[in-house]
Amino acid sequence: MDKKLKGIFSGYTGHASEIIPILQDIQDVYGYLPEHALEEVAGFTGVSKTHVYGVATFYAQFRFKPKGRKHIMVCTGTACHVSGAEQVLDALERHLGIGEGDVTEDMEYSLESVGCIGCCSLAPCAMVNDEVVSRIKPSRVSKIFPKKS
Template sequence: MEDKLNEILSSYKGEKSELIPILQDIQSNYGYLPEDIIVELSNFLKMPESEIYGVATFYSQFRFTPVGKKHIMVCTGTACHVQGAPQILAGIERHLGIKEGEVTTDLEYSLESVGCLGCCALAPCAMVNDEVESHISLKNIKRLFKRKKSKEKASN
C-alpha cells in the first residue's frame, strides 16, 4: 500500500494547494480514502488530519469506505422518485441485505442513492458501475441481479 501512495505523492510538491488533486488521485487508486493514508497525507502536506477531513467531507465525490465490485447508484431525482425510486431502493436493500451507503461483507455490492443520473425518460433507473438499468420495478429486482450474474459468467 505504501509503494502505491509514494508513487502518487511523487507527482506533487507537498503544498497545501495540492490537497484536492491528491485526494482525487488517492481515491482513483484505492477506490476510497483509507484512514491510514489520510495520516500519511497529513505528514506529507504538513497539515492537520482534521483539515484534510474537513475538505474531503465537504465534497460529495470523496468516500471513506470502499465500494463493491458492483456499485449500484439508485436515482432519487424527481422523475425517479415519482416513479417509485424509494421503493426500489428499499427493495434492493432487502435483496442485498445492506442499507444505502453500505457494502456487502464480500465486497461484491455497494449501494448509494444519487440525486439524478440524467436519465429521466428511463425512470426509475439505477446505474450498476457504468451501465444504466431502466424502468426498474420491485418485481424485476431479483431478475436484474440474476441477469447481471449471467452476463458476468458469459464474459469470463
C-alpha cells in the same frame, strides 16, 4: 507508507492547496479513501488530520468505504422519485442486506443514491458501474441483482 501512496505523492510538492487533487488520485488508485492514506496526506501537506478529513467529508465525490465490484447508484432525481425510486432503494437494501453507502460482505455490491443520472425517460433507473438499468420495479430487484449463493 506504501508504494501506491509514494507514487501519488511523487507528483506533488506537498502544499496544502494540493489536498483535493491528492485525495482524488488516492481514490482513483484505492477506490476509496482509506484512513491510513488520510493520515499520510496530513503529514505530506503539513496540515492536521482533522483538516484533511474536513476537506474529504465536504465533497460528495469522496468515499470512505470501498466500492463493490458492482456499484449501484440509484437515481433519486425528480422523474425517478415520482416513479418509485425510494421503493427501489428500499427493495435493494432489503435484498442485498446493506444500507445506502455500504458494501456487501463479499464485496460484490455497493449501494448509493444520487441526485440524477440523466436518464429521466427511463425512470426509475440506476447505474451499475457504467451501465444504465432502466424502469426498475421493486418486485424485480432480486432478479436484476442476483446474490451469490
